[in-house]
Amino acid sequence: MTALLTAVLAFGALAGCTSTQTGGNPTPAPTNGTGQTSSDPTSGESPSGLSIAKYLSKPCDTLKPDQVTTLGSVRAGVAGTNVLGPECTWRGQDPIKNSTYEVSVTENKDFDSRVEGVKTNGVFIDKKIDDVRVVSTDGTDGGMYCLTMIQVSKTDSVTVQIAGATDERATKKPCPETERVAQLIITNLRG
Numbered sequence: 137m138t139a140l141l142t143a144v145l146a147f148g149a150l151a152g153c154t155s156t157q158t159g160g161n162p163t164p165a166p167t168n169g170t171g172q173t174s175s176d177p178t179s180g181e182s183p184s185g186l187s188i189a190k191y192l193s194k195p196c197d198t199l200k201p202d203q204v205t206t207l208g209s210v211r212a213g214v215a216g217t218n219v220l221g222p223e224c225t226w227r228g229q230d231p232i233k234n235s236t237y238e239v240s241v242t243e244n245k246d247f248d249s250r251v252e253g254v255k256t257n258g259v260f261i262d263k264k265i266d267d268v269r270v271v272s273t274d275g276t277d278g279g280m281y282c283l284t285m286i287q288v289s290k291t292d293s294v295t296v297q298i299a300g301a302t303d304e305r306a307t308k309k310p311c312p313e314t315e316r317v318a319q320l321i322i323t324n325l326r327g
Contacts, residue, residue: 186268186288186325191241196224198239198294203320208304209234220245220295233303237317240295247287254283259311265319272311282310284318286325294321 191198196213204210210226217223220240228234251271254260259278262271269287272278279300286294296314 186322188241188243188288188292188294188325191294191325192222192243195222195239195241198224198241198321198324199317200324203317203324206320207235207237207317208308210237228301231301233301235301235304235308235313236299238297239317239321240297242293242295244291245293246291247285247293248290250285250293261311265315266322268322270315270318272315274310278309278311279305280310282314284311284314286318286322288325294318294325296321 194215196215199207199213204213204226207226209229211229213224213226215222215224218240221242223238223240226237228236247269251262254271254273257273258276259272259274259282261273262269264270270284271287272282272284274282281297281299283295283297286296288294296317298308298310298314298317300308300310300313
């Protein structure tokens with residue numbers, strides 16, 4: 137858990153130190169840390185129908201109860217705040233056996249600036265899920281942790297993070313898992 141907190145704080149500090157950029161042209165799709173070319177998503181445009189408004193005061197509602205059950209053996213969500221904004225954390229019942237998930241709702245932080253801050257990470261994947269731009273990243277190899285940012289608008293986003301439990305790493309790869317949860321959240325942001 138200390139490593140997750142360190143990773144969150146390091147990313148949060150990076151996110152908190154970004155500057156707002158305006159204008160500009162999209163750059164070609166970058167290569168992710170695994171040597172694969174990522175898709176060429178658009179940036180700066182609000183995907184149709186996505187909104188974080190109702191989740192700013194209730195971040196634990198980003199996942200519906202039946203969706204939380206797909207996380208595995210986790211404790212009830214606990215709301216709080218971090219440098220990214222309101223958050224909800226679902227801790228694994230047993231930190232060795234069960235992964236911990238954290239979802240943060242971010243308002244008024246330039247998405248493209250946040251992406252720029254993680255492009256050189258060991259894992260960097262920039263793609264679309266259900267026509268929504270998402271960026272998955274980890275500072276090392278994505279074997280234990282992953283963070284997936286969902287672009288809601290130019291300045292609003294939702295971030296899903298996982299600290300993969302030792303016993304689940306063979307079956308729940310961190311980045312595919314945060315992207316799976318991101319897809320659930322995208323459905324809810326449209327609803």
